Amino acid sequence: MTGFVCESVGFRYPTADGWITALSEVSLEARGHEIVSVVGPSGCGKTTLLKLVAGLLQPTSGSIRFTPGENGDRPRNALVFQDHGVFPWLKVVDNVAFGLEMQGVGPAERRARAMEFLQRIGLADFADRHPHELSVGMRQRVGIARAYVSQHPILLLDEPFGALDAQTRLLLQEELLGIWQEDQKLALFVTHDIEEAILLGDRVLVMSGRPGTVVEEIPVPLPRPRALAAPDRPEITEVKWHIWRHLEKEARRQLSIPG
Ligand code: ADP
Ligand code: MG
Numbered sequence: 001m002t003g004f005v006c007e008s009v010g011f012r013y014p015t016a017d018g019w020i021t022a023l024s025e026v027s028l029e030a031r032g033h034e035i036v037s038v039v040g041p042s043g044c045g046k047t048t049l050l051k052l053v054a055g056l057l058q059p060t061s062g063s064i065r066f067t068p069g070e071n072g073d074r075p076r077n078a079l080v081f082q083d084h085g086v087f088p089w090l091k092v093v094d095n096v097a098f099g100l101e102m103q104g105v106g107p108a109e110r111r112a113r114a115m116e117f118l119q120r121i122g123l124a125d126f127a128d129r130h131p132h133e134l135s136v137g138m139r140q141r142v143g144i145a146r147a148y149v150s151q152h153p154i155l156l157l158d159e160p161f162g163a164l165d166a167q168t169r170l171l172l173q174e175e176l177l178g179i180w181q182e183d184q185k186l187a188l189f190v191t192h193d194i195e196e197a198i199l200l201g202d203r204v205l206v207m208s209g210r211p212g213t214v215v216e217e218i219p220v221p222l223p224r225p226r227a228l229a230a231p232d233r234p235e236i237t238e239v240k241w242h243i244w245r246h247l248e249k250e251a252r253r254q255l256s257i258p259g
Contacts, residue, residue: 002075002153002186003031008062011048022048024211033184037197040207041250046190050156054079077154078147082162085143086131093127095142099150117149137168148179155187174228181225194243198236206243209250
């Protein structure tokens with residue numbers, strides 16, 4: 001089963017003024033077809049954690065072990081960022097096909113697979129447009145489409161809906177849930193939004209302020225497929241406030257609000 005284990009992972013950035021410890025003693029396990037939400041205050045090292053899992057950074061302490069894929073290699077992953085995720089000079093269809101190009105899939109098949117996915121999510125009419133002709137929300141859908149079309153077993157999402165207005169965000173959350181339901185992958189979903197973490201995740205990992213570490217893991221008591229109305233259920237409200245109590249202190253500190 002695809003998965004990975006982080007064991008006491010730490011990460012420090014070298015800066016002109018010395019080291020900044022972004023993550024300390026992060027231990028977590030993710031495998032199979034689950035969505036693991038990671039929620040934490042801004043600056044606690046969420047993006048750093050995703051980059052470590054993606055292999056873009058190497059832990060400065062501890063280790064990350066992957067369950068090998070079918071060919072014995074480290075399983076591949078697709079990353080979706082909050083912004084800058086699509087290439088402005090590429091058409092929508094080529095943006096979606098980009099991951100396949102990296103895998104050596106030929107141009108005709110790339111285009112066919114990208115078009116098929118665009119069709120499925122209702123973006124086919126925009127295939128030949130460039131990202132600047134699309135709304136921010138549509139651009140994020142292109143980023144998610146690219147990640148899905150690449151067919152990598154691990155999906156890493158870094159606040160993909162963080163820059164969107166509330167209504168757009170609801171629709172995109174619902175869309176992602178629908179896509180995932182049809183083609184389930186292991187996903188690490190990073191967000192600073194507690195409700196979003198609950199709505200999407202099978203469990204929520206709560207991180208402390210910097211240096212970030214996982215302070216609690218909370219299972220989400222919601223069945224799948226999920227409906228958007230679910231967060232109104234009382235047990236969800238309870239989970240939400242429970243997580244907020246973890247994050248409140250750090251949020252107040254950052255804003256200098258006593259409490
Ligand atoms: P988050 O995604 O949770 O907001 P990040 O992982 O981006 O947090 O950053 C964690 C901490 O590391 C922050 O304090 C940030 O300022 C610092 N940091 C991030 N990237 C760098 C870098 N390239 N050089 C130095 N410090 C960095
Ligand atoms: Mg971040």
